[in-house]
Amino acid sequence: MGTYPxxxxxxxxxxxxxxxxxxxxxxxxxxxxxxxAEARELRKRVTPRRARHERVREAVRMRTFRAN
Structure with a gap:
C-alpha cells in the first residue's frame, strides 16, 4: 500500500x-x-484545584482496575 514496510x-x-x-x-x-514533565508540574502548581480533581479521578480509575 504505502512506502513504509x-x-x-x-x-x-x-x-x-x-x-x-x-x-x-x-x-x-x-x-x-x-x-x-516540567509543564505538568507547572500546571499542577498553577491550577491546584484542577490538579486535585485529576488526582482524585486517577485514584478512582486505579481503584476500578484493582483485583480483589
Missing amino acids: AMSEGTNPDDRMSPEEIRDRLRRRAVFLREL
Missing part, C-alpha cells in the same frame, strides 16, 4: 540511522520528555 517485517527505523542521528534523536526526545 509492514510492522510484521521486523524493520526498525533505527537500523537505517547513523549513530549520530540516533544520538541526536535520543537527545531531542530527552529534552521533550523533560519539558513535558
Whole structure:
C-alpha cells in the first residue's frame, strides 16, 4: 500500500540511522520528555484545584482496575 514496510517485517527505523542521528534523536526526545514533565508540574502548581480533581479521578480509575 504505502512506502513504509509492514510492522510484521521486523524493520526498525533505527537500523537505517547513523549513530549520530540516533544520538541526536535520543537527545531531542530527552529534552521533550523533560519539558513535558516540567509543564505538568507547572500546571499542577498553577491550577491546584484542577490538579486535585485529576488526582482524585486517577485514584478512582486505579481503584476500578484493582483485583480483589
